[in-house]
Amino acid sequence: MFTDGRLYSPVTTSTDGDVTVHLSDEHPGVHDPEYRARRNAIAARALAYRPGTPAPRIDYTDDEQQVWRIASAELARKHQRYASAEVLAAAQHLGLPGDHIPQLDEVSEKLVPLSGFRYVPAAGLVPLREFFGSFAQRIFHSTQYIRHHSAPLYTPEPDSIHEIIGHANQLASPRFAAIYAEAGAAVARLESEAALKFLADVFWFSMEFGVVREHGEVRCYGAGLLSSYGEIEEFRQARLRPLDVREMGTATYDITHYQPVLYCANSISEIEDVVGGFFADVTDEVVAAHG
Numbered sequence: 001m002f003t004d005g006r007l008y009s010p011v012t013t014s015t016d017g018d019v020t021v022h023l024s025d026e027h028p029g030v031h032d033p034e035y036r037a038r039r040n041a042i043a044a045r046a047l048a049y050r051p052g053t054p055a056p057r058i059d060y061t062d063d064e065q066q067v068w069r070i071a072s073a074e075l076a077r078k079h080q081r082y083a084s085a086e087v088l089a090a091a092q093h094l095g096l097p098g099d100h101i102p103q104l105d106e107v108s109e110k111l112v113p114l115s116g117f118r119y120v121p122a123a124g125l126v127p128l129r130e131f132f133g134s135f136a137q138r139i140f141h142s143t144q145y146i147r148h149h150s151a152p153l154y155t156p157e158p159d160s161i162h163e164i165i166g167h168a169n170q171l172a173s174p175r176f177a178a179i180y181a182e183a184g185a186a187v188a189r190l191e192s193e194a195a196l197k198f199l200a201d202v203f204w205f206s207m208e209f210g211v212v213r214e215h216g217e218v219r220c221y222g223a224g225l226l227s228s229y230g231e232i233e234e235f236r237q238a239r240l241r242p243l244d245v246r247e248m249g250t251a252t253y254d255i256t257h258y259q260p261v262l263y264c265a266n267s268i269s270e271i272e273d274v275v276g277g278f279f280a281d282v283t284d285e286v287v288a289a290h291g
């Protein structure tokens with residue numbers, strides 16, 4: 001899940017209950033009626049979900065499974081070269097399947113013993129307060145659709161590959177999971193939308209697009225980088241800034257391009273101290289003082 005609404009295809013329900021996902025004109029699947037029907041059906045399953053019941057089981061097609069196999073193998077190779085040691089160790093413990101798209105309950109079964117996180121379905125964008133707030137209960141809202149098979153290494157919107165290969169590999173680390181949980185607890189304290197947006201932006205530049213220096217090399221731990229075949233090669237060209245919560249919370253960014261500025265930690269401990277520490281302490285007043 002990315003929390004920027006501009007990244008999502010809007011989902012609507014008609015008065016007679018028909019669920020429609022509105023793909024943009026540039027979406028690789030926009031001219032494929034079968035794909036569009038599929039997206040509508042998967043979104044309808046997520047909308048019908050009720051907490052406390054099993055997550056919808058999606059009967060993925062051969063094309064969809066093939067997309068997962070390609071992306072999963074290519075990203076695993078990239079991770080060896082570019083991902084942080086903390087993520088690589090977590091991914092090894094998690095052991096995601098490379099041969100099929102795991103159902104959300106399958107992801108939860110693997111994650112719960114490692115960090116307590118469970119996956120629940122999302123049809124599309126989940127409101128910021130609900131998305132981040134649920135981290136306090138160690139719940140992660142995840143989309144279940146997969147990118148179009150004509151472009152297995154590209155997606156204009158967060159799909160299963162982002163949610164699972166990006167976020168679950170990160171959430172399998174108890175250290176990163178604790179940072180998510182702090183962000184979730186913070187949401188309950190924040191009243192203003194400005195403070196919530198500030199928290200979301202700090203999260204964006206850390207848990208989505210964060211990098212860390214390890215043995216003299218810059219490696220990524222952010223889910224957005226871990227799940228992007230293109231950006232994971234490019235992030236070493238980005239301008240690197242030291243971790244600075246005030247900058248991260250107020251920086252502007254263009255979601256449609258590779259991030260030109262990234263925030264680089266010197267260690268996982270520094271991410272815990274600076275980002276985790278910020279989530280642990282943040283209030284509306286703290287954000288107002290940063291503004």
Ligand SMILES: [Fe+2]
Nearest residue numbers: 001002208223
């Ligand atoms: Fe995300």
